[in-house]
Every structure is written in C-alpha cells, then in structure tokens.
Amino acid sequence: MNVSPQTVSRWAKAIFREGREALRAAGRAGRKPKLDDDQRARLLTLLLGGPHSFEYKTEEWTSEQVADLIDSQFRIRYHPGHVWKLLRQLKWRERRAQ
Numbered sequence: 001m002n003v004s005p006q007t008v009s010r011w012a013k014a015i016f017r018e019g020r021e022a023l024r025a026a027g028r029a030g031r032k033p034k035l036d037d038d039q040r041a042r043l044l045t046l047l048l049g050g051p052h053s054f055e056y057k058t059e060e061w062t063s064e065q066v067a068d069l070i071d072s073q074f075r076i077r078y079h080p081g082h083v084w085k086l087l088r089q090l091k092w093r094e095r096r097a098q
Helices: 005-018 037-048 063-074 080-089
Strands: none
Touching: 037 063, 063 080
16 A cells, blocks of 8 residues: 555554544545446446447447546536546446447
8 A cells, every 4th residue: 555654644643642443433535426326327327328329439438438428417527537447436347239
C-alpha cells in the first residue's frame, strides 16, 4: 500500500488520542461515487442495448461513448479516461450483439 507520510501521521495521532477504534470509525476512504446504485444498474441495462441503440456506428462501446451516455442519461460528467474504472467496478464485460 502506498500512503503519504501526512496520512500516516494523521492515523498515528488518531490512534494515540482515541485508540484503534478511531481508524475504524473513519469510514469510507476517497471520493463518493458519482452514480448511485440505481443509476449504476440502469447504466448496465443501457449498455446491454449496445451502441447502436443510441445511434453510434460502432459494434462495441468506446470510453467516449460511455461518458457521453452517462452525461446524456444522468447529467453526470465522466472523463472518458476514467470510464474504464467505473466499468471495471460494475464488472462490465463487452457483449457483442448477436
């Protein structure tokens, strides 16, 4: 794990003041997801329809298309370079239309 010295110092101070429970009470680390669970489920459903459902001319989704889809459907902006992280969290595997 790669952690900054400042974070280690904060953790050490918390343990000293409040014991190990202070770290457990900290909760989730990092930024909260932009899409809630319902939106994520809906996104998966939309992706299953394939790019042609949204008048894209490709056989497979691109990061740019998924970012555009999220913006148009949920009014939430994702950088195309970060879309792959979201898709990985959703366990998305490209499925070609049959």
